[in-house]
Amino acid sequence: xxxxxxxxxxxxxxxxxxxxxxxxxxxxxxxxxxxxxxxxxxxxxxxxxxxxxxxxxxxxxxxxxxxxxxxxxxxxxxxxxxxxxxxxxxxxxxxxxxxxxxxxxxxxxxxxxxxxxxxxxxxxxxxxxxxxxxxxxxxxxxxxxxxxxxxxxxxxxxxx
Amino acid sequence: xxxxxxxxxxxxxxxxxxxxxxxxxxxxxxxxxxxxxxxxxxxxxxxxxxxxxxxxxxxxxxxxxxxxxxxxxxxxxxxxxxxxxxxxxxxxxxxxxxxxxxxxxxxxxxxxxxxxxxxxxxxxxxxxxxxxxxxxxxxxxxxxxxxxxxxxxxxxxxxxxxxxxxxxxxxxxxxxxxxxxxxxxxxxxxxxxxxxxxxxxxxxxxxxxxxxxxxxxxxxxxxxxxxxxxxxxxxxxxxxxxxxxxxxxxxxxxxxxxxxxxxxxxxxxxxxxxxxxxxxxxxxxxxxxxxxxxxxxxxxxxxxxxxxxxxxxxxxxxxxxxxxxxxxxxxxxxxxxxxxxxxxxxxxxxxxxxxxxxxxxxxxxxxxxxxxxxxxxxxxxxxxxxxxxxxxxxxxxxxxxxxxxxxxxxxxxxxxxxxxxxxxxxxxxxxxxxxxxxxxxxxxxxxxxxxxxxxxxxxxxxxxxxxxxxxxxxxxxxxxxxxxxxxxxxxxxxxxxxxxxxxxxxxxxxxxxxxxxxxxxxxxxxxxxxxxxxxxxxxxxxxxxxxxxxxxxxxxxxxxxxxxxxxxxxxxxxxxxxxxxxxxxxxxx
Numbered sequence: 001x002x003x004x005x006x007x008x009x010x011x012x013x014x015x016x017x018x019x020x021x022x023x024x025x026x027x028x029x030x031x032x033x034x035x036x037x038x039x040x041x042x043x044x045x046x047x048x049x050x051x052x053x054x055x056x057x058x059x060x061x062x063x064x065x066x067x068x069x070x071x072x073x074x075x076x077x078x079x080x081x082x083x084x085x086x087x088x089x090x091x092x093x094x095x096x097x098x099x100x101x102x103x104x105x106x107x108x109x110x111x112x113x114x115x116x117x118x119x120x121x122x123x124x125x126x127x128x129x130x131x132x133x134x135x136x137x138x139x140x141x142x143x144x145x146x147x148x149x150x151x152x153x154x155x156x157x158x159x160x
Numbered sequence: 161x162x163x164x165x166x167x168x169x170x171x172x173x174x175x176x177x178x179x180x181x182x183x184x185x186x187x188x189x190x191x192x193x194x195x196x197x198x199x200x201x202x203x204x205x206x207x208x209x210x211x212x213x214x215x216x217x218x219x220x221x222x223x224x225x226x227x228x229x230x231x232x233x234x235x236x237x238x239x240x241x242x243x244x245x246x247x248x249x250x251x252x253x254x255x256x257x258x259x260x261x262x263x264x265x266x267x268x269x270x271x272x273x274x275x276x277x278x279x280x281x282x283x284x285x286x287x288x289x290x291x292x293x294x295x296x297x298x299x300x301x302x303x304x305x306x307x308x309x310x311x312x313x314x315x316x317x318x319x320x321x322x323x324x325x326x327x328x329x330x331x332x333x334x335x336x337x338x339x340x341x342x343x344x345x346x347x348x349x350x351x352x353x354x355x356x357x358x359x360x361x362x363x364x365x366x367x368x369x370x371x372x373x374x375x376x377x378x379x380x381x382x383x384x385x386x387x388x389x390x391x392x393x394x395x396x397x398x399x400x401x402x403x404x405x406x407x408x409x410x411x412x413x414x415x416x417x418x419x420x421x422x423x424x425x426x427x428x429x430x431x432x433x434x435x436x437x438x439x440x441x442x443x444x445x446x447x448x449x450x451x452x453x454x455x456x457x458x459x460x461x462x463x464x465x466x467x468x469x470x471x472x473x474x475x476x477x478x479x480x481x482x483x484x485x486x487x488x489x490x491x492x493x494x495x496x497x498x499x500x501x502x503x504x505x506x507x508x509x510x511x512x513x514x515x516x517x518x519x520x521x522x523x524x525x526x527x528x529x530x531x532x533x534x535x536x537x538x539x540x541x542x543x544x545x546x547x548x549x550x551x552x553x554x555x556x557x558x559x560x561x562x563x564x565x566x567x568x569x570x571x572x573x574x575x576x577x578x579x580x581x582x583x584x585x586x587x588x589x590x591x592x593x594x595x596x597x598x599x600x601x602x603x604x605x606x607x608x609x610x611x612x613x614x615x616x617x618x619x620x621x622x623x624x625x626x627x628x629x630x631x632x633x634x635x636x637x638x639x640x641x642x643x644x645x646x647x648x649x650x651x652x653x654x655x656x657x658x659x660x661x662x663x664x665x666x667x668x669x670x671x672x673x674x675x676x677x678x679x680x681x682x683x684x685x686x687x688x689x690x691x692x693x694x695x696x697x698x699x700x701x702x703x704x705x706x707x708x709x710x711x712x713x714x715x716x717x718x719x720x721x722x723x724x725x726x727x728x729x730x731x732x733x734x735x736x737x738x739x740x741x742x743x744x745x746x747x748x749x
Contacts, residue, residue: 036204037197039423041373042455049373077197090195094187102194103201103373103423137373137424 008069010035011079019066025074026050026061037076037106041135048134051107052076058114060133077106080113088154089113089147098147100138107134112148116157124149167592190421201374201423202391207381207448211240213441214292216282216299217461218274221310221530222321223303225272225281232298233284238291240445242299243283245271248440249409254497255431258402265326266496266533268407268436274303275323275495276532278461285441285449312469312490312527318639323495323528329637332493332501332526335659339525339634339642341508344657345580346519346626347649348475351484355475357559362471363548367464367492370537374423376462377452378438383416388439392419395429407436408443415439427536428462431498466500466534467492468507470548475519480560480570485512487522489545494533499540500526506541509581513549514590515571516622520580523634565598566609576619582655584623588614627652 003018010033017032029035029052041047043062050062053075080087089112092098099105108131115122115130122130127148128141136144151157193199230242245251245267252264270281282299286292307321314320315330316339322328331339352358376393383389388410394400397419405412422429434451441449453462468491475484489507493500504524511522539546557567572590579585591614598605633644650657 030204031206031210034206036200039201039374040203040452041375044455047373047455077195081196086195093195094191097188099191099194101372101374101422101424102190102199105194106197109195109197135373137371137426 004067006066006070008071009073011075017066021065021067023066024062025052025054025059025064025066025069028066029061029074029076032066035076035078037078038110039103039106041103046135047104047107048111048131049104049107051110051134053110053114056114056117058111058133075110077109080109087113088151088157089116092147092151092154093144096143096147096150098139098143104134104136108136108144112151115148116152120152120158122149122152127152167589199421201421202379202393202419203374203377203450203452205379205391207379207450209447210379211285211287211441211445211447211449212289212292213283213285213437213449213451214289214296215280215437215457216284216296216301217457218270218277218279218281218301218303220274220303220305221277222306222308222323223274224306225270225274226302226304227300228282228302229300230282232300233282233295236286236291236295236298238287239284239295240287240447241285241441242295243269243285243437243440243444245269245281247444248407248436250407253403253407255399255403255499256497256502257406258399262332262497262501263326265324266498268440273306273325276530278457278532279495280437283437283441283451285445308530310529310531312467312492312525312529315527315529316490316525316639323530327497327528329639330528332497332504332528333636334504337632337636337659339636339639341504341522341524343508343511343520343522343524343580344628344630345521345582346484347629348484348486348519348521349629349646351519352473352475352486355483356478357476358473359476359552359556359559360471360473361548361552361555362469363544363551365468365470365544365547367467367531367534368537369459369462369464370424370426370428371459372422372424372426372428375453375455375458376429376433377450378434379448379450380435380438380442381448382442382446387414387416388442390415390417390419390435390439392417392435393422393425393429394419394432394435395422395425395427399430400432400435403432404435404439407432408440410439410443426538427465427540430536431463431533433462461532463494463498463533463535465537465540465543466494466503468544470545472548472552474552474556476556476560478560480557480562480567482515482517482556482571484519485517486520487511487524487545489522489524491524491526491541492531492534493526493528494531495528496533497526498533498535500534503536503541507545510542510545512580513546513553514573514588515553515568516573516577516585516618517571517580518622518626563605563609565594565603565605568594569605569609569612572614574614574616574618574622576623578623578625582625585618588618590614625653625655628654628657630657 004021006019007016015033017028019028026038029038038052038061039049041049045060045063050060051058052061055072080090089109111131111134127145234242248268251267253266254262254264256262257264270279281301284292284295286295309315309320320330323330334341379391381389392400397417401415401417402412405415438449438451468489470489473486474482476482491500491504504526507524508522512520554564557564569591573585573588575586575588577585591612628650629646630648630650631644631646633642635641
């Protein structure tokens, strides 16, 4: 099958890959570019561990075609920290024990980041709604909701 | 972070007073990796030339395989290798063979028969997942469906189809003697006869899928010096390494397992579902091979917590004391043993719950059915029986017209009480837990219940091993013996129930020649002096405590003559080989 070139920005840097037409963004990121922060959990858009931002909007990369990302800006949990400095969401997840096995964490952080980019003082219900597409099997959701609410009030929470 | 109150009054001899970590908030060392996305799970590794392995699974719950044709699949685009059972060096294994418990009963790829829907039959290795999936459809397998059995008690009934020929009666074999695991303490029949109320209920559990967010998987790659590098999701990394080494026929030092970072396990990643075939694929192709279950496979064919059916029968006095408890339970192993044999041991060790009861017996069965094999999951063997026991406790409290909290306080283990496993209870704290729970929930307790303590009221008469009725019911290969009667009464104080060194002979199976020997117990010495009872303080409840079974009027005469002196029972050990072999029974007898 002939490959299609695709070029996009990944966490602020230009990246290019040759992809099959039906290839998913998740596969291109993981197997093509070696970006392993987004995970495979279901491949059918139900678990949210593959969540990334495309032009600031949270999308399920297991259901997004790579060719549809041409020229766009893709952001993963790897791009959340500012160099060695953690994003307030990351610090809050650490402080509030908002991860156990850690597998859902990159997707949770990405969904939370999309929320705080638009709404710096979300209600508890808005936080729950924002992560409603992300499944956690270990920790339970309470510490995650607590961490996101705590981060919302921290300086720099809207930092992209 | 939350802090925790340490009840030093209860656990003074267990823990150091200067705790640096327990009870204090401490950052986990793996958290920075989790929040930055840098944590590497098994699948987070790139390899040039990575191949992908997909499984052709049985559409039948039980069927004979008449033929397998992989020729079209082998010619399909991108396919590098097709694996069948004959390609697996040791195509029969049981997980606990590593500790010499149970017989090899499960193939990596089915050969002559499939025993559950979804059983792996053929593995396809291709350059891409899509190519492997496409070639999967080209494999032709001709099946001859067989009668199925899906219910644990039906599986044990005479005439049931044999699920797994390694265990032709559809039960795991304990101690080379019995079709179930026994526990005997006192005389439950006499206890029921003396009770005011006898109550029996049936509890049925469902299988439960672990549903980890990360599905089971492995990447295996040829490494330098002829070794294989294996990125594994396994919860027990060295357990999986040794299992894989056995199945692929390599010395274990040829495998370099990397893992321990698991995207959710809960017991569902101890079966080595993917490691052996991934390594075998790497051996056969000389390339890195990735074998990952997709979500559908994980949910349908990743082994679940086994369903259990539990019957609890209790003898209750009107004042709330439980005087006898008998538990009969059936574990649904599915088609292969995996860890169900061990679950039944754990269940037995947990009986009768955290309560002192003078007469206790249990018969725990592991039954094979045409279901997906079940395995470990969070307290497996204990969780379900605990549910059954605690529901039963509520029903008993109601029958005795007692508050359920106070009913538990009345029957709870206290320090020095003898458990049916012939170990004295120590550092018991159920009474205190119930008191704290009641206080937290604003649940009113009587003054008398609030005054109770685990420190006193146990031991003494409650610390003795009663005269115990034993039997040879349920011999291997002899379903007709399931309704047998008691054969012997061990004298009070007998610390272990010794088995003779001669097991049921090999070859005695359901439907075949009857055995010429029957299981028998060693004769035991009549009097083993129990240890001096700990100090004994009376409590308000004790005035109503009945004499333990050892003080009940003598039962029927013992059938066995007074035996010759035998070696003293071994001293109790809380750790090490003696304890372990006592759990698994079949070793070092």
